[in-house]
Amino acid sequence: MLKNQSDTANILRERSKLNKRLAYEGLLVGIVSGAVCIVYRLVLSNAESIYFTIRDFVAHNVSYWPLWMIGLVVLGLIISIFLKWEPMIGGSGIPQLEAEVQGRIDECWWRVLLAKFVAGSLALVGGLSLGREGPSIQLGGMVGKALAKKGKRVKTEERYLMTAGAAAGLSAAFNAPLAGIMFALEEVHKNFSTSALVSVMIASITADFLSRNIFGLSPTLAFSIKETFPLKNYIWVIILGIVAGVLGAFYNKVTMGTIKLYKKVPFLKKH
DSSP: OHHHHHHHHHHHHHHHHHHHHHHHHHHHHHHHHHHHHHHHHHHHHHHHHHHHHHHHHHHTOGGGHHHHHHHHHHHHHHHHHHHHHOGGGSSSSHHHHHHHHTTSOOOOHHHHHHHHHHHHHHHHHTTOOOOSHHHHHHHHHHHHHHHHHHTTOOHHHHHHHHHHHHHHHHHHHHTOHHHHHHHIIIIIIOOOOHHHHHHHHHHHHHHHHHHHHHHOSSOSSOOOOOSOOOGGGHHHHHHHHHHHHHHHHHHHHHHHHHHHHHHHOTTOOOO
16 A cells, blocks of 8 residues: 555656646747747748838839749749658648657658758748648658757657647747637647646747747737627528538548549659
8 A cells, every 4th residue: 555655646746747847848949939830930920021122023024934943843843842852841831740749750850940940941932821720840850850859758648749839839939828729729739738837828828928029919810899799690600610511621621632643643653
Protein backbone atom coordinates (compact mmCIF):
# COMPACT_ATOMS: atom_id res chain seq x y z
CA MET A 1 0.00 0.00 0.00
CA LEU A 2 2.79 2.42 0.96
CA LYS A 3 4.65 1.67 -2.26
CA ASN A 4 1.55 2.41 -4.35
CA GLN A 5 1.01 5.69 -2.50
CA SER A 6 4.65 6.64 -3.08
CA ASP A 7 4.40 5.85 -6.80
CA THR A 8 1.23 7.93 -7.11
CA ALA A 9 2.87 10.85 -5.31
CA ASN A 10 5.87 10.68 -7.66
CA ILE A 11 3.59 10.65 -10.72
CA LEU A 12 1.70 13.70 -9.42
CA ARG A 13 4.96 15.53 -8.70
CA GLU A 14 6.28 14.79 -12.18
CA ARG A 15 2.99 15.94 -13.71
CA SER A 16 3.21 19.20 -11.74
CA LYS A 17 6.80 19.76 -12.89
CA LEU A 18 5.82 19.08 -16.51
CA ASN A 19 2.94 21.58 -16.38
CA LYS A 20 5.19 24.27 -14.90
CA ARG A 21 7.87 23.61 -17.51
CA LEU A 22 5.29 23.67 -20.31
CA ALA A 23 4.06 27.04 -19.06
CA TYR A 24 7.54 28.56 -19.45
CA GLU A 25 8.12 26.75 -22.73
CA GLY A 26 4.75 27.91 -24.02
CA LEU A 27 5.82 31.49 -23.36
CA LEU A 28 9.08 30.93 -25.24
CA VAL A 29 7.31 29.22 -28.15
CA GLY A 30 4.79 32.07 -28.29
CA ILE A 31 7.55 34.66 -28.49
CA VAL A 32 9.65 32.90 -31.15
CA SER A 33 6.76 31.50 -33.23
CA GLY A 34 4.95 34.82 -33.00
CA ALA A 35 8.04 36.70 -34.19
CA VAL A 36 8.61 34.31 -37.11
CA CYS A 37 4.98 34.47 -38.23
CA ILE A 38 4.86 38.26 -37.84
CA VAL A 39 7.88 38.58 -40.13
CA TYR A 40 6.26 36.12 -42.55
CA ARG A 41 3.06 38.18 -42.49
CA LEU A 42 5.01 41.36 -43.24
CA VAL A 43 6.92 39.66 -46.07
CA LEU A 44 3.68 38.35 -47.61
CA SER A 45 2.13 41.82 -47.45
CA ASN A 46 5.12 43.28 -49.29
CA ALA A 47 5.12 40.40 -51.79
CA GLU A 48 1.45 41.05 -52.51
CA SER A 49 2.15 44.75 -53.02
CA ILE A 50 4.94 43.90 -55.46
CA TYR A 51 2.58 41.64 -57.41
CA PHE A 52 -0.15 44.28 -57.67
CA THR A 53 2.39 46.90 -58.77
CA ILE A 54 3.77 44.63 -61.51
CA ARG A 55 0.30 43.53 -62.58
CA ASP A 56 -0.97 47.10 -62.93
CA PHE A 57 2.16 48.11 -64.85
CA VAL A 58 2.00 45.16 -67.24
CA ALA A 59 -1.74 45.64 -67.77
CA HIS A 60 -1.06 49.09 -69.22
CA ASN A 61 2.11 48.11 -71.09
CA VAL A 62 1.36 45.20 -73.41
CA SER A 63 4.93 45.07 -74.67
CA TYR A 64 6.06 43.83 -71.24
CA TRP A 65 3.75 40.80 -71.25
CA PRO A 66 6.42 38.38 -72.63
CA LEU A 67 8.89 39.58 -70.00
CA TRP A 68 6.34 38.97 -67.25
CA MET A 69 5.62 35.48 -68.61
CA ILE A 70 9.33 34.69 -68.51
CA GLY A 71 9.48 36.02 -64.96
CA LEU A 72 6.62 33.73 -63.93
CA VAL A 73 8.40 30.72 -65.43
CA VAL A 74 11.56 31.61 -63.51
CA LEU A 75 9.57 31.96 -60.29
CA GLY A 76 7.94 28.60 -60.94
CA LEU A 77 11.32 26.94 -61.47
CA ILE A 78 12.73 28.42 -58.26
CA ILE A 79 9.70 27.31 -56.26
CA SER A 80 9.92 23.82 -57.80
CA ILE A 81 13.56 23.60 -56.67
CA PHE A 82 12.53 24.37 -53.08
CA LEU A 83 9.66 21.87 -53.31
CA LYS A 84 11.99 19.17 -54.64
CA TRP A 85 14.51 19.97 -51.88
CA GLU A 86 11.85 19.86 -49.16
CA PRO A 87 8.59 18.16 -50.27
CA MET A 88 6.93 18.82 -46.89
CA ILE A 89 6.31 22.48 -47.79
CA GLY A 90 3.67 21.55 -50.39
CA GLY A 91 0.11 22.76 -49.79
CA SER A 92 -1.00 24.58 -46.68
CA GLY A 93 1.26 22.64 -44.33
CA ILE A 94 -1.52 21.80 -41.86
CA PRO A 95 -1.84 18.09 -42.84
CA GLN A 96 1.94 17.69 -42.50
CA LEU A 97 1.91 19.16 -38.99
CA GLU A 98 -1.06 17.00 -37.96
CA ALA A 99 0.74 13.90 -39.24
CA GLU A 100 3.87 14.85 -37.31
CA VAL A 101 2.00 15.40 -34.05
CA GLN A 102 0.41 11.97 -34.54
CA GLY A 103 3.88 10.47 -35.02
CA ARG A 104 3.45 9.46 -38.67
CA ILE A 105 6.21 11.60 -40.21
CA ASP A 106 9.35 13.41 -39.08
CA GLU A 107 9.98 16.77 -40.77
CA CYS A 108 13.32 18.55 -40.85
CA TRP A 109 12.31 21.72 -39.00
CA TRP A 110 14.98 24.08 -40.38
CA ARG A 111 14.44 23.03 -43.99
CA VAL A 112 10.69 23.47 -43.70
CA LEU A 113 11.13 26.90 -42.10
CA LEU A 114 13.54 28.11 -44.77
CA ALA A 115 11.82 26.59 -47.81
CA LYS A 116 8.27 27.48 -46.72
CA PHE A 117 9.25 31.06 -45.97
CA VAL A 118 11.05 31.71 -49.26
CA ALA A 119 8.86 29.66 -51.62
CA GLY A 120 5.66 31.00 -50.07
CA SER A 121 6.80 34.58 -50.56
CA LEU A 122 7.84 33.96 -54.16
CA ALA A 123 4.52 32.26 -54.91
CA LEU A 124 2.66 35.39 -53.81
CA VAL A 125 4.91 37.59 -55.97
CA GLY A 126 3.78 35.42 -58.89
CA GLY A 127 0.13 36.15 -58.11
CA LEU A 128 -0.83 32.76 -56.69
CA SER A 129 -3.68 32.68 -54.19
CA LEU A 130 -1.72 31.95 -51.05
CA GLY A 131 -3.21 32.54 -47.60
CA ARG A 132 -1.10 32.92 -44.49
CA GLU A 133 -3.18 30.64 -42.24
CA GLY A 134 -1.76 27.22 -43.18
CA PRO A 135 1.85 28.33 -43.66
CA SER A 136 1.82 30.25 -40.35
CA ILE A 137 0.52 27.16 -38.53
CA GLN A 138 3.24 24.98 -40.05
CA LEU A 139 5.96 27.57 -39.39
CA GLY A 140 4.82 27.94 -35.78
CA GLY A 141 4.77 24.18 -35.33
CA MET A 142 8.30 23.85 -36.69
CA VAL A 143 9.51 26.55 -34.29
CA GLY A 144 8.00 24.50 -31.46
CA LYS A 145 9.80 21.41 -32.74
CA ALA A 146 13.08 23.32 -33.02
CA LEU A 147 12.89 24.50 -29.41
CA ALA A 148 12.02 20.97 -28.26
CA LYS A 149 15.03 19.57 -30.16
CA LYS A 150 17.34 22.22 -28.75
CA GLY A 151 16.07 21.49 -25.25
CA LYS A 152 16.37 17.72 -25.81
CA ARG A 153 12.74 17.13 -24.82
CA VAL A 154 11.02 13.76 -25.06
CA LYS A 155 8.67 13.09 -27.99
CA THR A 156 5.49 13.73 -25.99
CA GLU A 157 6.71 17.15 -24.85
CA GLU A 158 7.88 17.92 -28.38
CA ARG A 159 4.32 17.34 -29.62
CA TYR A 160 2.97 19.69 -26.97
CA LEU A 161 5.37 22.40 -28.14
CA MET A 162 4.50 21.84 -31.81
CA THR A 163 0.83 22.23 -30.92
CA ALA A 164 1.64 25.40 -28.99
CA GLY A 165 3.61 26.70 -31.98
CA ALA A 166 0.67 26.03 -34.29
CA ALA A 167 -1.62 28.02 -31.99
CA ALA A 168 0.88 30.87 -31.85
CA GLY A 169 1.22 30.88 -35.65
CA LEU A 170 -2.52 31.16 -36.25
CA SER A 171 -2.88 33.75 -33.50
CA ALA A 172 -0.11 35.94 -34.96
CA ALA A 173 -1.46 35.55 -38.50
CA PHE A 174 -4.96 36.82 -37.73
CA ASN A 175 -4.79 38.43 -34.26
CA ALA A 176 -7.10 35.63 -33.12
CA PRO A 177 -5.80 33.97 -29.92
CA LEU A 178 -9.00 32.03 -29.16
CA ALA A 179 -9.15 30.65 -32.70
CA GLY A 180 -5.50 29.62 -32.37
CA ILE A 181 -6.17 27.77 -29.11
CA MET A 182 -9.27 25.95 -30.36
CA PHE A 183 -7.76 25.02 -33.73
CA ALA A 184 -4.51 23.71 -32.28
CA LEU A 185 -6.19 21.57 -29.63
CA GLU A 186 -9.08 20.29 -31.73
CA GLU A 187 -7.50 19.90 -35.17
CA VAL A 188 -3.75 19.50 -34.59
CA HIS A 189 -3.42 17.85 -31.18
CA LYS A 190 -6.93 16.30 -31.13
CA ASN A 191 -6.84 16.31 -27.34
CA PHE A 192 -7.83 18.78 -24.63
CA SER A 193 -5.43 17.59 -21.94
CA THR A 194 -4.35 19.98 -19.18
CA SER A 195 -0.70 19.80 -20.23
CA ALA A 196 -1.49 20.78 -23.80
CA LEU A 197 -3.94 23.48 -22.74
CA VAL A 198 -1.40 25.26 -20.53
CA SER A 199 1.30 25.64 -23.17
CA VAL A 200 -1.14 26.32 -26.03
CA MET A 201 -2.99 29.11 -24.21
CA ILE A 202 0.19 30.88 -23.12
CA ALA A 203 1.79 30.58 -26.57
CA SER A 204 -1.32 31.83 -28.40
CA ILE A 205 -1.88 34.83 -26.11
CA THR A 206 1.82 35.75 -26.22
CA ALA A 207 1.89 35.65 -30.03
CA ASP A 208 -1.30 37.72 -30.19
CA PHE A 209 0.23 40.33 -27.88
CA LEU A 210 3.28 40.64 -30.11
CA SER A 211 1.16 40.77 -33.27
CA ARG A 212 -1.13 43.50 -31.93
CA ASN A 213 1.89 45.62 -31.04
CA ILE A 214 3.01 45.42 -34.68
CA PHE A 215 -0.27 45.49 -36.62
CA GLY A 216 -2.51 47.36 -34.20
CA LEU A 217 -5.73 46.43 -32.43
CA SER A 218 -8.12 46.46 -35.38
CA PRO A 219 -9.42 43.03 -36.53
CA THR A 220 -7.70 41.47 -39.54
CA LEU A 221 -11.06 40.68 -41.14
CA ALA A 222 -13.19 43.70 -40.18
CA PHE A 223 -16.69 44.51 -41.43
CA SER A 224 -19.49 46.67 -40.11
CA ILE A 225 -23.06 45.48 -39.43
CA LYS A 226 -25.58 47.99 -40.77
CA GLU A 227 -28.72 46.41 -39.33
CA THR A 228 -29.96 43.29 -37.55
CA PHE A 229 -31.13 40.25 -39.49
CA PRO A 230 -34.94 39.85 -39.32
CA LEU A 231 -36.14 36.71 -37.51
CA LYS A 232 -38.58 35.86 -40.31
CA ASN A 233 -35.64 35.41 -42.70
CA TYR A 234 -33.72 32.92 -40.54
CA ILE A 235 -35.00 30.06 -42.69
CA TRP A 236 -32.63 31.34 -45.39
CA VAL A 237 -29.70 30.83 -43.01
CA ILE A 238 -30.56 27.11 -42.87
CA ILE A 239 -30.87 26.96 -46.66
CA LEU A 240 -27.56 28.82 -47.01
CA GLY A 241 -25.88 26.29 -44.71
CA ILE A 242 -27.17 23.35 -46.74
CA VAL A 243 -26.14 24.89 -50.08
CA ALA A 244 -22.70 25.90 -48.75
CA GLY A 245 -22.19 22.40 -47.31
CA VAL A 246 -23.06 20.72 -50.62
CA LEU A 247 -20.83 23.09 -52.60
CA GLY A 248 -18.00 22.62 -50.09
CA ALA A 249 -18.21 18.84 -50.38
CA PHE A 250 -18.30 19.11 -54.17
CA TYR A 251 -15.27 21.41 -54.17
CA ASN A 252 -13.30 19.00 -51.96
CA LYS A 253 -14.22 16.07 -54.20
CA VAL A 254 -13.12 17.94 -57.34
CA THR A 255 -9.88 19.06 -55.66
CA MET A 256 -8.96 15.53 -54.55
CA GLY A 257 -9.93 14.17 -57.97
CA THR A 258 -7.68 16.72 -59.65
CA ILE A 259 -4.76 15.63 -57.48
CA LYS A 260 -5.36 11.99 -58.46
CA LEU A 261 -5.50 12.95 -62.15
CA TYR A 262 -2.28 14.94 -61.82
CA LYS A 263 -0.50 11.89 -60.43
CA LYS A 264 -1.54 9.87 -63.48
CA VAL A 265 0.32 12.20 -65.87
CA PRO A 266 3.81 10.62 -65.94
CA PHE A 267 5.84 13.63 -67.12
CA LEU A 268 4.38 16.04 -64.53
CA LYS A 269 6.29 15.58 -61.29
CA LYS A 270 5.00 16.92 -57.98
CA HIS A 271 7.61 19.65 -57.75
